Amino acid sequence: QTVVTQEPSLTVSPGGTVTLTCASSTGAVTSGYYPSWFQQKPGQAPRALIYSTSNKHSWTPARFSGSLLGGKAALTLSGVQPDDEAEYFCLLYSGSTWVFGGGTKLTVL
Amino acid sequence: EVQLVESGGGLVQPGGSLRLSCVASGFTFSAFWMSWVRQAPGKGLEWVANMNQGDTEKYHVDSVKGRFTISRDNAKNSLYLQMNSLRAEDTAVYFCARTQIQPLLQPFNYWGQGTLVTVSS
Numbered sequence: 001q002t003v004v005t006q007e008p009s010l011t012v013s014p015g016g017t018v019t020l021t022c023a024s025s026t027g028a029v030t031s032g033y034y035p036s037w038f039q040q041k042p043g044q045a046p047r048a049l050i051y052s053t054s055n056k057h058s059w060t061p062a063r064f065s066g067s068l069l070g071g072k073a074a075l076t077l078s079g080v081q082p083d084d085e086a087e088y089f090c091l092l093y094s095g096s097t098w099v100f101g102g103g104t105k106l107t108v109l
Numbered sequence: 110e111v112q113l114v115e116s117g118g119g120l121v122q123p124g125g126s127l128r129l130s131c132v133a134s135g136f137t138f139s140a141f142w143m144s145w146v147r148q149a150p151g152k153g154l155e156w157v158a159n160m161n162q163g164d165t166e167k168y169h170v171d172s173v174k175g176r177f178t179i180s181r182d183n184a185k186n187s188l189y190l191q192m193n194s195l196r197a198e199d200t201a202v203y204f205c206a207r208t209q210i211q212p213l214l215q216p217f218n219y220w221g222q223g224t225l226v227t228v229s230s
Contacts, residue, residue: 001171034214034216036215036216036217038154038217040154045204045220045221045222045223046146046154046204046217046220047220048215048216048217048218048219048220051213051214051215051216051218052213052214052215055213055215057215057218089153089154091154091156091216091217093214093216096168097156097168097170098144098156098159098216099156100146100153100154100155100156101153102153103153103154
């Protein structure tokens with residue numbers, strides 16, 4: 001069974017840039033895994049941010065971007081705002097099933 | 110406005126059963142894949158099951174196969190999750206989520222607020 005790995009936690013200063021990554025135990029993440037990213041704040045349902053590697057939903061702020069980087073899926077936040085403090089989950093498609101990463105807790109400090 | 114409203118959660122003893130429901134509004138329910146995703150207290154997200162529009166394709170995560178069954182009633186704009194032989198490790202908030210296939214795959218682009226299932230004696 002595929003295991004998807006993310007950084008457990010990251011800290012970034014307001015206005016800074018941070019990149020979160022998402023790795024697969026089966027090898028390099030490609031566009032065929034349809035990597036997606038979600039944001040979740042305490043007590044709330046997750047919110048979709050990025051789909052199919054780099055596509056933004058209509059509600060996704062411009063400072064969020066998705067890509068493939070060194071065999072991993074990546075989510076980059078540029079010009080981080082205090083409101084971006086949250087947990088971020090990646091999601092990969094794997095043979096008719098979906099696998100979430102363990103999540104990255106992003107602290108804005 | 111897309112809305113997904115889950116219900117049916119609660120406290121159940123190990124080995125018991127529960128049926129979750131999700132009522133959809135604001136979109137053509139019968140045109141979308143639908144899924145259940147769960148989150149144990151203080152833990153990450155886990156995809157549980159999904160199914161296509163016409164009830165011809167269903168997939169479940171290995172840990173619930175043979176115990177949980179996803180289903181839908183397009184006439185009622187409703188998604189269901191029948192959960193049998195419940196275990197303590199099934200304790201979680203269960204979310205209903207919509208997936209869009211075209212023009213690009215957009216998994217779980219809309220979520221409900223979730224319903225809490227607690228399995229305990």
